[in-house]
Amino acid sequence: MTATEERPDYKYVGTRPIRHDGLDKVIGKARYAADLVLPGMLHGHILRSPHAHAKIVSIDTSAAEAMPGVKSVVTGADFPDLGAAPNGDLAKNVIARDKVLYEGHAVAAVAAGTRREAMDAANAIVVNYEVLGHSLTIDQTMSPDAEILHDGLITRGIEPAPTEASNIVARTCFERGDIDQAFAESDVIVEREFSTTPIHQGYIEPHACVADTGQDGKTVVWCSSQGHFRVRSATADVLGWDTSRVKVIPAEIGGGFGGKTTIYLEPLAVEMSARSGRPVKIVMTRDEVFRATGPTPGSKLKLKVGAKNDGTITGVKAWMAYENGAFPGNAAMLGCMTVVSPYTMEHMYLEGFDVVLNKPVNAAYRAPSAPMAAFAMDTLLDEVAENIGMDPIEIRLHNCPSEGDPAPYGPKWPTIGLKECLEAIRDSDHYKSPVPENAGRGIASGFWFNIGEASSATVNLNENGTATVVTGSPDIGGSRASMALMAAEELGLDVYSITPVVGDTEVVGFTDVTEGSRATFATGMAVVEACRDLKMQLRQRASTAWDCDVEEVEWVDGHAVHSPGDHEALSLAAITAAAKRTGGPLGATASLNARGAGPAFSTHVVDIAVDKETGQTQVLRYTTAQDAGTAIHPSYVEGQMQGGVVQGIGWALNEEYIHDADGRMENSSFLDYRIPVASDLPMIETIIVEVPNPSHPYGVRGVGEVGIVPPLAAIANAVHDATGLRMSDLPMSPPRILAALGEAVE
Amino acid sequence: MSRTHVICNINGDDVEFLCDDGESLLDALRDDVGLMGVKEGCGTGDCGACSVLMDGKLNCSCLILAPEANGTDLLTVEGMADGDHLHPLQQCFLEGAALQCGICTPGFLIAAKALLDQNPEPTETEVRYALAGNLCRCTGYDKIVRSVLEAAVQIRETV
Missing domain, CATH: 3.30.365.10 (Aldehyde oxidase/xanthine dehydrogenase, molybdopterin binding domain)
Structure with missing residues (x-):
C-alpha cells in the first residue's frame, strides 16, 4: 500500500523488476567472501582472549610455529603502534598490543594448510596474562573505583577538564530554553529510568576475507563489507602501508546492518599472506562473531517529560549513558541528537555520557543509538497521553514538527x-x-x-545500445536494481538493458561506506548525474549527424529527437553503433559529495x-x-x-x-x-x-x-x-x- | 591420516570424495565437492543456511558427518532448477523480492521445498513453522512466507 503525493509519471522508477543479481542468489552461484578459493590458499585462525580485561605479559608462539602445516604466526608486535593516529584504536581492536580489553579480543593469528591445523596451532600459543578488574555495566564503569581501561582517557566536554583518567569518554549536552521553567508550567510530568542491553546485528554471514599479497608489496583483498574503500584505507592504516598498496574487491555481502562498516580480519590475512607468500583466508565462526564483533551498545537512560493538559510537550530532560564497548565512540551524542526529534518543544536539557567498558567495541546497527532513545521518549509520551486522556496519535500530531x-x-x-x-x-x-x-x-x-557523503558512478554505453552502470556501493539488499532503475529512467533504456556492477577500489571512483541509508540516495545521485552527462553527449552526436544546434535535439524515451522535426529520431542503439565513427565510445563518470539527505x-x-x-x-x-x-x-x-x-x-x-x-x-x-x-x-x-x-x-x-x-x-x-x-x-x-x-x- | 571414501548422489550426479571422519557434510560439500551454494551461518544447526535434502529429508548439513552421506541422495540449492527452468520456489522468491542479502536464501529454498514436497497446500502458519529453523535477518520473513505460499499455488496449478 502506498500513500502517494502527486509525482511525475515515471516509466521505470517505482516499478518492481526482478533484481539483476537475483538469479545467482537463488541458484547458489552468488559468491560471498567465504566462497572464494585460490590456488595454494592457507586458512587462518585467530587466538582470542579468554579474559575481559588483562595485561599481556608475554606471548610464546614457538610451539605453534613448529606445528604441521603452519606457515605464519603473527601477534600485535608484528603491526605498527599507531598511537593516537587515525585508526589507532581500530588497530588495537584488530589485534591487541599490551592489553586485552574484552573476552574475544584478538591476541594472535595463525595461517596453516588447513583450518584444523590453524586452530590446533593457535591453541598451542602460550599467552601469559595479568588479569585486571573489569566493568560490564554502565554503573560499574562510571564508578570512581572502576579499573581504568585506557590510561590517557580524559573525559571531554567537562569544564574544567578532569585531571585524572576515567572510563567516561565524553559528556555531551544539548540545551534549549529553560528546562526548570518547562516543568513549572507543566500540568503533567512523567519520569522513568530505562535500560537496554547490547544487541548484535545478527547478519547471517560471518565475517570473512581472503588476502593475496604479491612479491611487489601490493595486496588484493576479497571481503564482505559495506564499503570496500573503507576496508582499503583501514587495512592500509593498520598495516602502516600506503593505501595504494591495497586493492579491495567486494564480494557479495550476507547482511551487515551497520556491523560491516569496519574491519576485523583483513590486516591479519594480508600480513600472514605477505609472510607466507600464499593467499590466506580467514572466516569467523558464529561464536567469534558474537564475542568479537560490534554490537550496538547497551544504555541507561533517565528521562523526564513535561506537558500541558492539551497535549503540548513543554520540555524534556534527559540523562543518557551509552556503552561504547572497549574503545571510545560517540553513541550517547547520537542518542541526544535523536531522542526528541519527532517532537517540537521550547525547552530541553539533554545530557549524554559515552563510556568504555570491557565488552566488544560498538559497531553501527541500523540508526545507531536512536532506538533506545525513542524507547524511553515514546514510552513516556504514551504515559503522558494516558494521563491526560488523549489519543496516542493525536498527541504526536499535536507536537509534530x-x-x-x-x-x-x-x-x-x-x-x-x-x-x-x-x-x-x-x-x-x-x-x-x-x-x-x-x-x-x-x-x-x-x-x-x-546522510549523503561521497559516491562515484561510471556509466558506459555499449556498442549494442545497452549500458553498464558501475558504482562503488556494495549491494546489501537490492541497490543494483535501484541504480539500474534510475539509469533506465534517465536514459530511456529498458531496465534489463542496464547491467549494474559493484566495482572494486581500482575500477570506480571513491565511494564512502554504505551507512546512513545513503546508497540509493547518494550513489543514485551519482548515477543520475553520469546519465545526464551521457544524454548531453548523445544529443551532441545527433546534432553532429544532423548538422544542427544541440539545443534543437531533445532526449525522449531513449531517442534523440529533432525538435523542429526535420530528422527522424535516432535511437540510443543507433548512436552507440556509430559511436566509433562519430567521436569514440560514450561514457561518463560522476563523483560527488551528496548534500541534502x-x-x-x-x-x-x-x-x-x-x-x-x-x-x-x-x-x-x-x-x-x-x-x-x-x-x-x-x-x-x-x-x-x-x-x-x-x-x-x-x-x-x-x-x-x-x-x-x-x-x-x-x-x-x-x-x-x-x-x-x-x-x-x-x-x-x-x-x-x-x-x-x-x-x-x-x-x-x-x-x-x-x-x-x-x-x-x-x-x-x-x-x-x-x-x-x-x-x-x-x-x-x-x-x-x-x-x-x-x-x-x- | 587416512581419509574416508564417500560415494553418493548429489543433485542427480554420482559423486565421490575423500573426507576426514570428523568433517561435517557442510565442509565436504563446500571444500571437497565445491558446492558453495550451501552456506555456513553458524555451524551449530541453529540457522538453517546449510540446509540440504538427504534422501528427501531436510537436514542441516553442518550437523551431519560427511561419511554419513555414503550411499545417500543429496539435493542442494544448485540442484533445484531443471536446467534453465527455475523451480517455482526460485521464481517466486525472485518475483516476490523474498531475498535481500541472499545468504539465507539457499537454505530457505531447500526447507520450503521439503515442506511443499510433503504438504502441497500449507497454511501461512504451517509455512511459518516449517521455516522456523531458518534464520533471515533482512526480510522479517513476510516476503519469504508470501513467496512460498505463491509457489505452492503455482505447483498445484501445474500438476
Whole structure:
C-alpha cells in the first residue's frame, strides 16, 4: 500500500523488476567472501582472549610455529603502534598490543594448510596474562573505583577538564530554553529510568576475507563489507602501508546492518599472506562473531517529560549513558541528537555520557543509538497521553514538527513526512480496527538523520545500445536494481538493458561506506548525474549527424529527437553503433559529495497479546508507515521497512547479551541469542509514504534504518495496554514480564 | 591420516570424495565437492543456511558427518532448477523480492521445498513453522512466507 503525493509519471522508477543479481542468489552461484578459493590458499585462525580485561605479559608462539602445516604466526608486535593516529584504536581492536580489553579480543593469528591445523596451532600459543578488574555495566564503569581501561582517557566536554583518567569518554549536552521553567508550567510530568542491553546485528554471514599479497608489496583483498574503500584505507592504516598498496574487491555481502562498516580480519590475512607468500583466508565462526564483533551498545537512560493538559510537550530532560564497548565512540551524542526529534518543544536539557567498558567495541546497527532513545521518549509520551486522556496519535500530531521548525540538534527541518506517517497510521485499517481481545495496542514514532557523503558512478554505453552502470556501493539488499532503475529512467533504456556492477577500489571512483541509508540516495545521485552527462553527449552526436544546434535535439524515451522535426529520431542503439565513427565510445563518470539527505521518519502500530501465566508475548498485528521520499523499487523499500521492524521486535522481546561474572559471554550462539524466526511473527503491513526529498533528482530519502527505531516503544506501549505494566528494561522477555506481573499483583 | 571414501548422489550426479571422519557434510560439500551454494551461518544447526535434502529429508548439513552421506541422495540449492527452468520456489522468491542479502536464501529454498514436497497446500502458519529453523535477518520473513505460499499455488496449478 502506498500513500502517494502527486509525482511525475515515471516509466521505470517505482516499478518492481526482478533484481539483476537475483538469479545467482537463488541458484547458489552468488559468491560471498567465504566462497572464494585460490590456488595454494592457507586458512587462518585467530587466538582470542579468554579474559575481559588483562595485561599481556608475554606471548610464546614457538610451539605453534613448529606445528604441521603452519606457515605464519603473527601477534600485535608484528603491526605498527599507531598511537593516537587515525585508526589507532581500530588497530588495537584488530589485534591487541599490551592489553586485552574484552573476552574475544584478538591476541594472535595463525595461517596453516588447513583450518584444523590453524586452530590446533593457535591453541598451542602460550599467552601469559595479568588479569585486571573489569566493568560490564554502565554503573560499574562510571564508578570512581572502576579499573581504568585506557590510561590517557580524559573525559571531554567537562569544564574544567578532569585531571585524572576515567572510563567516561565524553559528556555531551544539548540545551534549549529553560528546562526548570518547562516543568513549572507543566500540568503533567512523567519520569522513568530505562535500560537496554547490547544487541548484535545478527547478519547471517560471518565475517570473512581472503588476502593475496604479491612479491611487489601490493595486496588484493576479497571481503564482505559495506564499503570496500573503507576496508582499503583501514587495512592500509593498520598495516602502516600506503593505501595504494591495497586493492579491495567486494564480494557479495550476507547482511551487515551497520556491523560491516569496519574491519576485523583483513590486516591479519594480508600480513600472514605477505609472510607466507600464499593467499590466506580467514572466516569467523558464529561464536567469534558474537564475542568479537560490534554490537550496538547497551544504555541507561533517565528521562523526564513535561506537558500541558492539551497535549503540548513543554520540555524534556534527559540523562543518557551509552556503552561504547572497549574503545571510545560517540553513541550517547547520537542518542541526544535523536531522542526528541519527532517532537517540537521550547525547552530541553539533554545530557549524554559515552563510556568504555570491557565488552566488544560498538559497531553501527541500523540508526545507531536512536532506538533506545525513542524507547524511553515514546514510552513516556504514551504515559503522558494516558494521563491526560488523549489519543496516542493525536498527541504526536499535536507536537509534530514541520518544515522550517528548528530540529533539536541544530538545523531547521527541511521537507519532512512525519505528519503524513502519523496520518497514514491513523487512517489505516489496522488502527481503525478494534484491539483484539486480551491484547494491547501500542504506537510509536522514530527519526533518523540519513546522510549523503561521497559516491562515484561510471556509466558506459555499449556498442549494442545497452549500458553498464558501475558504482562503488556494495549491494546489501537490492541497490543494483535501484541504480539500474534510475539509469533506465534517465536514459530511456529498458531496465534489463542496464547491467549494474559493484566495482572494486581500482575500477570506480571513491565511494564512502554504505551507512546512513545513503546508497540509493547518494550513489543514485551519482548515477543520475553520469546519465545526464551521457544524454548531453548523445544529443551532441545527433546534432553532429544532423548538422544542427544541440539545443534543437531533445532526449525522449531513449531517442534523440529533432525538435523542429526535420530528422527522424535516432535511437540510443543507433548512436552507440556509430559511436566509433562519430567521436569514440560514450561514457561518463560522476563523483560527488551528496548534500541534502532527507530526514527519515516512521510511525508504527502493533497489537500484542501477553500470556499472563507464562509472560510470553505474541505479536498479533504490525503496521509500519514510513516516508521513503520516492520509492525507487517499492518491494525493496517494503523489505527494508519489514526487516527493520522485525529486528526491533527481536530487540524489544528477546535479544540480549548475557555475561558471567568474569565477563565471558554466555549466549554466543543463535540458539541462546534468539533472533526472531518466522513462527514468531505475523505479516508486517507496510504503508510507503512518499513526501519527495527536494534535494534528490527523484525525491529519494534513505529507507534503510529508521524502521528499527519505533518498535521498542511501540511494543512496550502495547504491553502496557495489555497488562497495565510499564516495562522500562529490555528485553521484555517472558521471565521479565512474569516477574513484573508478580510485582504488580503484590 | 587416512581419509574416508564417500560415494553418493548429489543433485542427480554420482559423486565421490575423500573426507576426514570428523568433517561435517557442510565442509565436504563446500571444500571437497565445491558446492558453495550451501552456506555456513553458524555451524551449530541453529540457522538453517546449510540446509540440504538427504534422501528427501531436510537436514542441516553442518550437523551431519560427511561419511554419513555414503550411499545417500543429496539435493542442494544448485540442484533445484531443471536446467534453465527455475523451480517455482526460485521464481517466486525472485518475483516476490523474498531475498535481500541472499545468504539465507539457499537454505530457505531447500526447507520450503521439503515442506511443499510433503504438504502441497500449507497454511501461512504451517509455512511459518516449517521455516522456523531458518534464520533471515533482512526480510522479517513476510516476503519469504508470501513467496512460498505463491509457489505452492503455482505447483498445484501445474500438476
